[in-house]
Amino acid sequence: MKPEEIQKIAETEHDLRMAYKYRINVCCSSGCLPFGAQKLLKAFEDAVKELGLEKVCKVARTGCVGTCSVAPVVLIDPGNHLYQNVKPEDVKKIVQEHIINGRVLEECVYKNEAYFSKQYRLILRNAGKIDPLRIEDYIAVGGYSALAKALTHMTPEQVIYEISLSGLRGRGGAGFPTGQKWNFVAKSTAKPKYVVANLDEGDPGVFANRTLAEADPHAIVEGMVIAAYAVGAEKGFIYIRSEYPLAIQTLKKAIEQAKSYGLLGNNILGSTLNFDIELRLGAGAFVAGEETAILSSIEGLRATPRPRPPYPAVSGLWGKPTLVNNVETLANVPLIILNGGAWFSKIGTPKCTGTKCFSLTGKVKNPGLIEVPMGITLKEIVYEIGGGVPEGRKFKAVLVGGPSGGCLPENMLSLPIDYESLTQAGAIMGSGGIVVIDDESCIVDTARFFIDFCMDESCGKCVPCRAGIPKVKEILDKIMTGEGKVEDLNVLEDLSYLIRDASLCGLGQTAPNPVLTTLKYFKQEYLTHIVERKCPAGKCVLKKVEVIKE
Amino acid sequence: MSERIVKLIIDGKEVFAKPTDTILKAATDNGIYIPTLCYLEGLTPHGGCRLCVVEVKGNPKLMTSCTTPVSNNMEITTNSPKLVKYRKQIIELLLSERIHTCSVCVANGNCELQELASKFGVDHTSVSRNWERFELDMSHERFVLDHNRCILCTRCIRVCDEIEGVHTLDIKKRGKDSMIIVDLDEPWAASYSCTECGKCSAVCPVGAIYIKGKHLSETKKKELPEFIVRRRSR
Numbered sequence: 201m202k203p204e205e206i207q208k209i210a211e212t213e214h215d216l217r218m219a220y221k222y223r224i225n226v227c228c229s230s231g232c233l234p235f236g237a238q239k240l241l242k243a244f245e246d247a248v249k250e251l252g253l254e255k256v257c258k259v260a261r262t263g264c265v266g267t268c269s270v271a272p273v274v275l276i277d278p279g280n281h282l283y284q285n286v287k288p289e290d291v292k293k294i295v296q297e298h299i300i301n302g303r304v305l306e307e308c309v310y311k312n313e314a315y316f317s318k319q320y321r322l323i324l325r326n327a328g329k330i331d332p333l334r335i336e337d338y339i340a341v342g343g344y345s346a347l348a349k350a351l352t353h354m355t356p357e358q359v360i361y362e363i364s365l366s367g368l369r370g371r372g373g374a375g376f377p378t379g380q381k382w383n384f385v386a387k388s389t390a391k392p393k394y395v396v397a398n399l400d401e402g403d404p405g406v407f408a409n410r411t412l413a414e415a416d417p418h419a420i421v422e423g424m425v426i427a428a429y430a431v432g433a434e435k436g437f438i439y440i441r442s443e444y445p446l447a448i449q450t451l452k453k454a455i456e457q458a459k460s461y462g463l464l465g466n467n468i469l470g471s472t473l474n475f476d477i478e479l480r481l482g483a484g485a486f487v488a489g490e491e492t493a494i495l496s497s498i499e500g501l502r503a504t505p506r507p508r509p510p511y512p513a514v515s516g517l518w519g520k521p522t523l524v525n526n527v528e529t530l531a532n533v534p535l536i537i538l539n540g541g542a543w544f545s546k547i548g549t550p551k552c553t554g555t556k557c558f559s560l561t562g563k564v565k566n567p568g569l570i571e572v573p574m575g576i577t578l579k580e581i582v583y584e585i586g587g588g589v590p591e592g593r594k595f596k597a598v599l600v601g602g603p604s605g606g607c608l609p610e611n612m613l614s615l616p617i618d619y620e621s622l623t624q625a626g627a628i629m630g631s632g633g634i635v636v637i638d639d640e641s642c643i644v645d646t647a648r649f650f651i652d653f654c655m656d657e658s659c660g661k662c663v664p665c666r667a668g669i670p671k672v673k674e675i676l677d678k679i680m681t682g683e684g685k686v687e688d689l690n691v692l693e694d695l696s697y698l699i700r701d702a703s704l705c706g707l708g709q710t711a712p713n714p715v716l717t718t719l720k721y722f723k724q725e726y727l728t729h730i731v732e733r734k735c736p737a738g739k740c741v742l743k744k745v746e747v748i749k750e
Numbered sequence: 751m752s753e754r755i756v757k758l759i760i761d762g763k764e765v766f767a768k769p770t771d772t773i774l775k776a777a778t779d780n781g782i783y784i785p786t787l788c789y790l791e792g793l794t795p796h797g798g799c800r801l802c803v804v805e806v807k808g809n810p811k812l813m814t815s816c817t818t819p820v821s822n823n824m825e826i827t828t829n830s831p832k833l834v835k836y837r838k839q840i841i842e843l844l845l846s847e848r849i850h851t852c853s854v855c856v857a858n859g860n861c862e863l864q865e866l867a868s869k870f871g872v873d874h875t876s877v878s879r880n881w882e883r884f885e886l887d888m889s890h891e892r893f894v895l896d897h898n899r900c901i902l903c904t905r906c907i908r909v910c911d912e913i914e915g916v917h918t919l920d921i922k923k924r925g926k927d928s929m930i931i932v933d934l935d936e937p938w939a940a941s942y943s944c945t946e947c948g949k950c951s952a953v954c955p956v957g958a959i960y961i962k963g964k965h966l967s968e969t970k971k972k973e974l975p976e977f978i979v980r981r982r983s984r
Contacts, residue, residue, distance in 0.1 A: 485924070502921070507797035507817040660902065660921070660928035661798045667843035670926050671877040691876055698839045701812055701832075702800045 201462040202470050203348035206339060213340035220258040222299050224248075225275040225328055228261045229414040230407070230446050231268035231568075236288065240272055243291040248299075250292075257299050260337075263415020265328035266319075266569040270310055275328050284310040314584045315566050320547065320573045322555045323531045327415035332450050335457040338418040344463060346534035350426050351471045354537075359430040360386060363533065365541030367553035372398055372491070372526035373601070373630045374706065375552075375619035381523065384513035385431040388521035393433040395424055395475075396498065396517070396524045399440040399447070400482050400489035403602030404653060406633040408557035409527050411569050413440070413447035416531070417454035421477065423530030425468065426537060428475040431523050436475060438527070439494050441482040451479060486657035489631075490705045491524050493659070504659045505705035528557060528632075548574030552618035556629070562599075562636035563589045572617065579613040582636055593638040597722070601630030603650040604710035606717035607643065626717040628710055642739035643722040644729055647714045648676040654711035665708030668699045672715060682742030684730045693719060758824040773815035773826060774802055784828050785837060785866055787844075788903035789816040790953055792978035793912055796904055799844075801837055801866070804828045812836075834870070841872045846879040847926070849898040850956075857957030860966040863901060864956075887932070889939035892961055893951060895930065900958035902928055906950035913977060918944040930958070949977060 217223070226241045244259045265273055270284035274294070281304050283294060290308065297303050321327070330337035338344070350359050364379025385393060397420060401409040413420060424436045438455075440448055455477050458464045466474045480498050487493045488503035495517050497503040516522020532554060536544045545553045552574040558581065561567045565587030572581060582588065582598055589595045597607045600617075606627030608615065615621050619629050637646060651673045660666045675692050678684045696712035696719075703709045719726065728734055733742050755766050760773075760782050767776035772795070777784050787799040795816040803812040807825035815828070827833070844850075844863060852858050867873075884897035904921065907930070911917040918941055922931045932938045951959045952975045961969050 487924075502924075507795070507814055509818060655925060658925035660923075660925045661796075662800050663798065663840050663843055663847075663901075664800055666902070666926055666928065667847040668839075671843070671846070674878060694839065695877070698836050702803055702836050702840065704797060704800070704814075 203352050206344050206348050206469075209336060209339045210342070210345070213336045217258075217340060220256060222257040223277040224257060224259045224295075225262040225277065226259065227264055227271070227273050227275070227328060229264040229411060230444075231264055231411075232272040233446070235272040237272045239288050240274070240286055240291065243288040244274070244295070247291050247295045251295060251300065253295070253299055257295075260331050261333065262330060263327045263332050264411045264569060266324065266411070266571075267310060267312075267315065267566070268568045269566055273310065277329075279304070282310040283308050312566060312587070314587070315568075315570075318572065318576070318580055318585050319570050320555050321571045322535060322547070323412060323419070323528060323557060324415065324569070324571045326419070327411065330416070332415055332417055333453050335418060335454065335461060338416070342538070343418050343534070344422055346537040347422050347425055347429075347463065348469055350429055350537050351469050351473060356386060356430045356432065359426060359537065362536055362541040363430070366532075366536045366544035367541075367551075368529065368532055368536065368544065369552065369554075369619065370526060371528035371532075371556065371632075372489075373628060375629060378525065378529055381513060381525070382427065382430050384511070385433075385521050385523045388514055390519075390521055392435060392520055393431055394517045394520060394522040395428050395431065395433045395436040396494060396512075396522055397424055397436065397438045397527050397530055398489060398491075398494055398524060399438055399444075399527045400494060401444075401631055402441060402486035402489050402657070403631045403633050405561045405635055406559045406602055406631045408559050408569055408632050410444050410447050412527060412531055412557070413444070414450050417447075417451045418458065419531040419534060420451070420527045421454055421458050421464070423525075423527075423533035424477060425463065425473075425475055426533050427523060427525065427530060429473050431521075433523065434474055434476070436477040437480050437498050437517075438477060439480045439482060439488070439498060441488075442484065448479065448481065455479065485659070486653075487659045487705070487707050490707060493705065494524060495522060502659070504661045505707075507704060549616070549618055551620065556617065556632055558632045558634050560586050560634050560636075562634075563593060563638040563640075564636045565590055574618050575616045577613065578608065578615050578617065578634075581617070581634060582613065586636065589636060589638045593640060595636070596639045596641065597637045597643065597646075597718075599627075599633070599635040599637060599646070599650075599714070601628035601710075601713070602633035603653045604628065604707065604713050605630050605633065606713045607637070607646065607721065608717065609721040612721070626713060626720060628713065630710070640737055640739075642680075642735050642737040643718050643725045644676060644680055644735075645737075645739050647718045648673060648680065650714040651676060651711065654707065657707065658711075659707075662702075662704035662708060664699045665703045665711065668695050669708075669711055671695055672699070672712065676715070679726060679729050680735075680740040680742075682729070682733050682740075684726075686727070686730055688730070689719065689723075689726060756820055756822040756824075758820050758822070758826065760826045761828055767820045769820065771820050773804060773806075773813070773818050773820055773824075776820050777815065777826075777828060782828060784815050785869070786816060787862060787866065787901070787955060788905065790905050790909075790978070793905065793908040793953075796908065799840065799901075799903060801840055803833065803836065805830060805833065838870050838872055841867050841870055842875040842877060844901050845872065846875045846877050848900065849881060849883070855899060855957045856960050856964075857899070857966045861957060862955035884929070887938050888962075889937035890941075890944075890946075891939070892946060893938060893948070894960055894962055895932070895938060896958050896960075897929055899956050900930055901956055902930070903955060905953040905955065906930065906959055909949045909953045909978075914945060914947050914949050916943050916945055919950060949975070953978075
């Protein structure tokens with residue numbers, strides 16, 4: 201295929217789209233499927249056929265819109281009318297009223313201006329609008345034109361220059377400048393080189409990467425091919441956890457389609473670039489999402505991290521230079537190439553450009569997947585987008601950054617979301633999990649929950665993480681059962697510092713964050729457990745002290 | 751070819767090293783002591799025990815000296831109070847992780863963990879000790895594998911794989927449940943791949959793998975095992 205052909209497909213697809221007056225997008229991603237999205241899709245197709253509207257109205261299977269709290273949802277274009285909690289029996293009524301009579305059923309439409317108005321949907325721009333199983337849908341909205349632009353009008357150096365200019369930083373959590381990383385790999389002389397897309401999203405309650413893969417898989421593929429062109433790689437791997445069956449299916453199909461269109465394989469778009477992508481499934485280890493452990497896992501070894509240096513950019517897969525990027529980072533790439541790095545660098549804050557996807561869960565009115573510009577405050581996310589904690593409950597803390605994130609109290613809510621501010625506060629950007637905790641939850645119990653998770657997921661290679669985290673958990677258990685002593689808090693803190701500073705990889709280094717931040721911001725609650733032997737939230741069952749009477 | 755030698759400062763002392771050297775090698779060559787446990791010269795560095803971590807100026811993270819190569823003008827601190835404290839804590843964690851009772855151990859007096867503990871003055875642990883018992887593998891006619899004394903340094907796995915070339919030993923499970931296994935978690939006597947060379951028992955820093963009926967003072971020499979020295983000189 202030639203670059204011009206992409207343009208041609210885009211035009212024909214666009215015309216096809218325009219031929220329909222209405223487009224009914226039925227969300228069929230992992231959030232809506234358990235609520236009968238598949239049946240709903242069939243019901244809409246049947247209703248449209250029955251009412252003879254096949255020529256006016258197109259029913260499409262799409263990815264997630266992000267409002268998982270009101271699933272299943274249906275988005276009707278034009279007008280972006282989002283119907284919530286749609287049941288198969290409502291389908292006929294919706295089609296009858298909306299399509300035939302042209303009247304929007306206001307009572308069924310999701311009304312929450314703040315949820316969408318505070319968001320900035322860049323990576324998720326196509327989520328819920330295109331059919332992820334059709335490459336033509338992606339091309340119709342401008343897909344693969346960035347690749348064509350890069351291959352025909354730009355040198356690899358220019359591509360890296362634009363990425364550097366954009367200020368894009370790794371979305372996997374650590375925030376390493378992407379352009380710099382690409383440059384390292386491009387400068388390595390060894391061959392062959394590899395590109396690895398990290399889709400091993402293991403944090404509990406985090407589903408941003410899954411949604412991206414299910415809604416817009418070609419954005420990942422396109423980002424990877426551009427990356428391969430920039431660094432000179434020949435082979436790519438998408439490492440995805442096997443707990444994401446739908447995302448695996450979608451990506452598999454996307455890779456197949458890209459191959460059949462000549463967008464993967466030899467001489468991509470008539471250029472000299474040869475690049476192929478292989479899907480690798482994880483075997484259920486959280487640590488496999490770590491930059492070096494993912495390499496071991498792809499090589500077929502135990503997913504244990506390796507000491508750095510050497511960095512993967514110098515010695516990665518099978519000792520060859522390897523570019524490891526999160527899929528969210530890669531999905532940003534086509535946009536930057538199309539619109540220029542200068543355009544991207546204006547979004548967000550000067551040091552932290554672009555947007556970030558967050559999985560907002562816990563005790564909020566509107567949980568779901570959101571994409572916000574960097575620099576937005578936690579308050580805006582929790583109260584305006586999330587709608588605050590449900591009636592009758594009080595906000596207590598917000599955990600930012602997944603299981604190894606930090607618990608931040610109410611007075612920290614004005615904190616802007618960027619890598620530096622979060623790290624300074626003791627939290628991390630991590631994989632983008634935000635869990636809101638209300639006064640029903642015990643802070644010690646929360647810390648223990650996440651420590652327990654990290655203990656289970658520790659690979660066991662280094663001593664501080666393998667032997668230290670179980671001890672932290674033991675002390676927390678003691679405090680929760682009323683056997684804790686005030687001195688234990690010092691041991692807890694000392695151990696946490698050791699694990700944070702001396703562990704081998706990111707898992708160990710961030711694992712004590714929930715403990716350290718709760719000790720910093722909620723020390724009183726620990727002391728209430730130990731001294732007053734009470735749990736303020738009423739969660740912990742503290743053993744009674746037997747008073748020996750004389 | 752002026753770049754053949756790099757200059758670096760370790761604990762305020764100016765030293766010279768080859769660019770391919772690790773921090774550990776540069777320090778040891780110049781008489782500066784850095785404690786190690788999982789490291790064994792001649793085997794691929796593992797970077798797991800974290801005892802050899804050092805501070806490198808300009809780097810917020812602690813680096814393992816056994817894996818980090820030297821670079822020109824590097825400034826390294828090997829024994830700040832923070833590092834000493836962390837090393838003590840690591841030794842405490844190792845001692846409390848499994849059952850380490852020196853008085854009844856075959857390695858008593860020949861144990862690297864014991865040596866480190868006495869060197870760092872670790873005579874008690876601030877964390878509770880674990881007394882969970884693991885079954886010994888005594889099936890083999892010559893060797894014993896005692897998980898209760900294992901510190902998971904993986905020296906045995908590496909020597910079996912890299913020097914003997916059979917990879918009989920490996921690790922199963924993860925985290926605190928990690929355990930050394932023979933072949934596919936079989937009794938040692940049932941192993942087809944084991945060549946009974948005994949290298950694993952020679953490199954074990956503690957008393958986890960030993961020869962039946964012998965105290966470690968009878969079998970293990972204090973110096974680097976000969977087969978590793980031979981490999982290194984090649």
